[in-house]
Amino acid sequence: MPYRSLHTGSLPPRDRFDWWRELMLAHDAPTESESPSSGFAGTVEGLELGDARVASLVFHPLRARRTPALIRQGDPEDYELVFTLEGEVLVSQHRRDAVVASGQFALRSTSHPYDCRTRRTAASGTAHVVTVHIPRATLPLAADQVDQLLARSLPLGAGSGGVLGDFLQSLIRRGPELAPAEGKRLGTAVVDLAAGFLAGHLPFGNRLPPESRERILLSRIDSFIDDNLADTDLSPASIAARHHISVRYLHSLFRRQRHTVSATIRNRRLERCRADLADPRWRHLPLQAIAAHWGYPHLASFSRAFRAAYGIPPSDFRHRATPSTPLDTGPSLLRQP
Missing domain, CATH: 1.10.10.60 (Homeodomain-like)
Structure with missing residues (x-):
């Protein structure tokens, strides 16, 4: 599977934020970036996993906005799960604000404007988040139900949340060594675990189709075997x-x-x-x-x-x-x- 690792370390300090901004604007769901940090630095690691894409981002304080103009420029119609590993971020969408502390998730949609800011960094001065991009059409959940979770803090909890968090960190850690042939299987596991996690936070989460519940259980078992x-x-x-x-x-x-x-x-x-x-x-x-x-x-x-x-x-x-x-x-x- 394609694995990419990009960082600002090889660039002159004065060019680093401009490079980051252009990288985020070149994304298929482009965002506009702003940073108050004069010594900005950042690293992006990405994995293409069939339907799902997983990225790890480490960065100095930052603001990322997805505006109506950028949505018109390009919208893959994805949901984006944001998993904070270090620091604290504020996710705003649909007139809601979610403070996402370390060990928590938040959900946003590429089809609506959003605003994300770094509220707090780790001792290193950086924040670390993992984002999961999932096409809306692949989730076995009604979009109007899932949209209820936009810009809400979603704790890991027990069950699929903990498995999903561990699985994402394992994917990033082992990314350079993963084989291309495993991409589709791992992507299916990511989507199924994310669906189970989101369903658990919905009022009607128990209405997840039986076949989807079986796939989620199989994904958890699959991850358990690998580990x-x-x-x-x-x-x-x-x-x-x-x-x-x-x-x-x-x-x-x-x-x-x-x-x-x-x-x-x-x-x-x-x-x-x-x-x-x-x-x-x-x-x-x-x-x-x-x-x-x-x-x-x-x-x-x-x-x-x-x-x-x-x-x-x-x-x-x-x-x-x-x-x-x-x-x-x-x-x-x-x-x-």
């Missing part, structure tokens, strides 16, 4: 217990998926091992260390599973792998499961 591949106890039983469902219901959820629960765990573990075996950074590590890191405590069982999946022993694969030909298999996360 716990190193746990040798990861199994259908432990996944079902963690999500307060029966093992039978878990298997029924996966009937329409490409693989069973157990096969999903096995395939993702093998994909991570394969990526690390081909990564020259980890050539000093023995096979057993890589296998154990991804949930295979016994080298013999790992070798059998690897050969059955790829038709070659892991030692031979490592020997033949060429660092100049990257593998599109998944994130290499040896340092952080």
Whole structure:
């Protein structure tokens, strides 16, 4: 998936804010930027995930306005979830104001004017937010209901909010290592988790269609599997217990998926091992260390599973792998499961 990281560090100080302003105006939902800071600096990291786009922005005090003229210039008809990680921002839209503190969300729409300001920064003098851009048409919720949440502070709470917050931070942290083939799956997970989170804040949130509730649960399970591949106890039983469902219901959820629960765990573990075996950074590590890191405590069982999946022993694969030909298999996360 396309990952981009842009920052002002390579520019002369006098040019940094102008560069940022032009970058925000070039967006498909352009905004006008103002900053009181004479020493402005900023960083943007972005991920294209199919229907969803996720961006991490770190910046000195800033004001961003989406005006009627800019809406006429370009409107992708997106909802934008703003997740504050450091500092505090004020989001104004539809004659409402939301103070969004660290660990909280707010929602805005690209189809209506809005005004966002930095109210407070971290000790570093910067604020840090993650934005999620979701096309209105992809949310399984009525737009008139979702619009009730515009410019309101939305706490994480329990359930899908906490999962969504953790998932977004994980995506940004692992962005440079994520494989293009995973983009659509991860984008679907972002949309489903966001829909579940927003539905929980609506008066009629329980009217989310049953098929959407199932997709949201599958997205939570999918994220849980990815985050716990190193746990040798990861199994259908432990996944079902963690999500307060029966093992039978878990298997029924996966009937329409490409693989069973157990096969999903096995395939993702093998994909991570394969990526690390081909990564020259980890050539000093023995096979057993890589296998154990991804949930295979016994080298013999790992070798059998690897050969059955790829038709070659892991030692031979490592020997033949060429660092100049990257593998599109998944994130290499040896340092952080």
